[in-house]
Amino acid sequence: MTGIETRGTVRIDIERCKGCELCIPACPPNVLRMSSTRNEIGVLFPELLPGCTGCSACALVCPDFCFDVYRYETPLHHEATA
Numbered sequence: 001m002t003g004i005e006t007r008g009t010v011r012i013d014i015e016r017c018k019g020c021e022l023c024i025p026a027c028p029p030n031v032l033r034m035s036s037t038r039n040e041i042g043v044l045f046p047e048l049l050p051g052c053t054g055c056s057a058c059a060l061v062c063p064d065f066c067f068d069v070y071r072y073e074t075p076l077h078h079e080a081t082a
C-alpha cells in the first residue's frame with residue numbers, strides 16, 4: 001500500500017476568493033478542488049486535500065492573494081484510503 005506524503009500546507013483566505021479557479025490546474029500534485037459551498041460573495045473556493053508539497057504555485061497564480069504557503073520541516077505521511 002502506498003501512502004501520501006504532505007510536505008507543506010496552505011492557509012486559504014476563502015473570503016478574498018473570487019472563484020476564478022486558476023489555482024486548481026496550477027497545483028502540480030492536484031490537491032486543490034473547488035468547494036461545494038459558497039463564500040460570503042457567493043462563489044466556490046478552493047479546498048486543500050492531503051499531499052501539498054508547499055511549492056507555492058497556487059500563491060503565484062492567484063490574482064487575489066488568497067494563499068499563505070507553509071513547508072513542514074518533517075513531512076507528514078498518510079496512509080492512502082480506499
Ligand code: SF4
Binds near residue numbers: 052053
Ligand atoms: S503549495 Fe503547491 S502543492 Fe500546495 S496547494 Fe499550492 S500549488 Fe498545490
Ligand code: SF4
Binds near residue numbers: 016018061064
Ligand atoms: S486562484 Fe485565488 S481567486 Fe482564483 S479560485 Fe483560486 S483562490 Fe480563488
